[in-house]
Amino acid sequence: MALTTRPAKRRTSGWPRRQRSARAVARAWLGRMVEGRIRRKGIDLSELAFFPESARLPLLRHGVDPVPELAALRARCPVERLDLPMGLTAHLVTGYEQARTVLSDRDSYSNDIRHLFGDAGPGSTADVGGLGFTDAPLHTRLRKLVAPEFTRRRLDRLEPTVEAIVTRRLDELAAAGSPADLAEHVSWRVPMDVICGLLGLDDADHEAFVRLGTQRFDATGGAAAALGAVSEQKRILLDVVARQRTAPGDGLIGRILQAEGDGISDDDLAGLVDGIVTGGYETTASSLSLGTMVLLRDPGHAALLRNGSPADVDGVVEELLRYLSVVQVAFPRFAKQDLELSGCPVRQGDLVAVSLSGADRDPAWAGPEPDRFQPGRSPAGGHLAFGHGVHRCVGAELARMELRIALPALFRRFPDLALAVPEEQLRWRGLSFVHGVEELPVSF
Numbered sequence: 001m002a003l004t005t006r007p008a009k010r011r012t013s014g015w016p017r018r019q020r021s022a023r024a025v026a027r028a029w030l031g032r033m034v035e036g037r038i039r040r041k042g043i044d045l046s047e048l049a050f051f052p053e054s055a056r057l058p059l060l061r062h063g064v065d066p067v068p069e070l071a072a073l074r075a076r077c078p079v080e081r082l083d084l085p086m087g088l089t090a091h092l093v094t095g096y097e098q099a100r101t102v103l104s105d106r107d108s109y110s111n112d113i114r115h116l117f118g119d120a121g122p123g124s125t126a127d128v129g130g131l132g133f134t135d136a137p138l139h140t141r142l143r144k145l146v147a148p149e150f151t152r153r154r155l156d157r158l159e160p161t162v163e164a165i166v167t168r169r170l171d172e173l174a175a176a177g178s179p180a181d182l183a184e185h186v187s188w189r190v191p192m193d194v195i196c197g198l199l200g201l202d203d204a205d206h207e208a209f210v211r212l213g214t215q216r217f218d219a220t221g222g223a224a225a226a227l228g229a230v231s232e233q234k235r236i237l238l239d240v241v242a243r244q245r246t247a248p249g250d251g252l253i254g255r256i257l258q259a260e261g262d263g264i265s266d267d268d269l270a271g272l273v274d275g276i277v278t279g280g281y282e283t284t285a286s287s288l289s290l291g292t293m294v295l296l297r298d299p300g301h302a303a304l305l306r307n308g309s310p311a312d313v314d315g316v317v318e319e320l321l322r323y324l325s326v327v328q329v330a331f332p333r334f335a336k337q338d339l340e341l342s343g344c345p346v347r348q349g350d351l352v353a354v355s356l357s358g359a360d361r362d363p364a365w366a367g368p369e370p371d372r373f374q375p376g377r378s379p380a381g382g383h384l385a386f387g388h389g390v391h392r393c394v395g396a397e398l399a400r401m402e403l404r405i406a407l408p409a410l411f412r413r414f415p416d417l418a419l420a421v422p423e424e425q426l427r428w429r430g431l432s433f434v435h436g437v438e439e440l441p442v443s444f
Helices: 017-041 068-076 096-104 138-150 152-176 182-187 189-199 203-215 222-246 252-263 266-295 299-307 310-324 356-360 396-413
Strands: 079-083 089-093 333-335 339-341 344-346 351-354 441-443
Touching (some): 079 344, 096 339, 096 351, 096 356, 138 152, 182 266, 189 203, 189 266, 222 252, 252 266, 266 310, 299 310
Parallel strands (some): 089 351
Antiparallel strands (some): 079 089, 333 351
């Protein structure tokens, strides 16, 4: 069965209707041209300049909520075949139990996407690196290099640094005057400061990472535009690695180079760092902005965060992570052999896409009223906001720590915090793998 959905509405910047219509016609023409080439020569994601409508459903939202069609699909069938218009068969997983099954099964699924590119050699567009697109044994070796940095003992030592960063950024918000953009002064800055300090990246690179981090998750331009941002960020990081190979810094990059030497290539290390920067910045930034917005809906929730015990704060943060699930879809999996998933036949080579936002709103796991924000909700098994299995986000505990520190500090510092515009006037990302808002104007 093919799913078709209406694309999310996007801001048109006041373009005349005729110009917008011409743009739509051009995009449709380009789509047909690319599809024709795919049928003749095979898939090459680096040339895909549009995102198929049949694959848009898990990226669409109404505010913070997945669109009702996703819940209806999950109720009908938690694993649904998508016939994509590019010769690739995909299966969308929306059920919680089915999602855990796929994410934890490394024997049946591969994360390697290089076969979807025409040029898959070292340094090519396909060579995106990182942990999310690699399989064992490379994934195992790379993860072992960074996992010790994210243990509870290491993170406890990092806590005073995070607290200082949060205090400095809240000072800057206050200095900007009310109203101000929380995203600009706090949400985007805190996680970038933390992750760049952890890795040993220069402040001069922060602005580029902020810009590219948003572009790489934007699906409106298809894979080509997103991969262009990935390639540019990786070029920056290759330069960083080359410099630190000569003069190692005191961050994680420098420590890995000192420990591994020529045992790790510049390309592998740049890809690894790219994944940490991306995973440690964009998702936490979106969670800070959207989490603040959700908490401002109910004074009782804000008071619980402001005055509650550490256990209360933990309950609020965990429910925010489940409720928001800002990472909408997990890294793609590809079936290694023919198999059956919840009664749905999956053939070798088929793509399996797990909707994290859909799975985390599954009433069979989350309980009654899964679309309601309910601090303290703690169903067995835990949410999937950070994924699950061997590819679960390595920086999950760091993200949790940042939210546990930043959100209470924000509401204590600004007890009269409020949205400066109605929620319906916020500019939402229309089609992004990491959901969020472009800005969050607040008064205080």
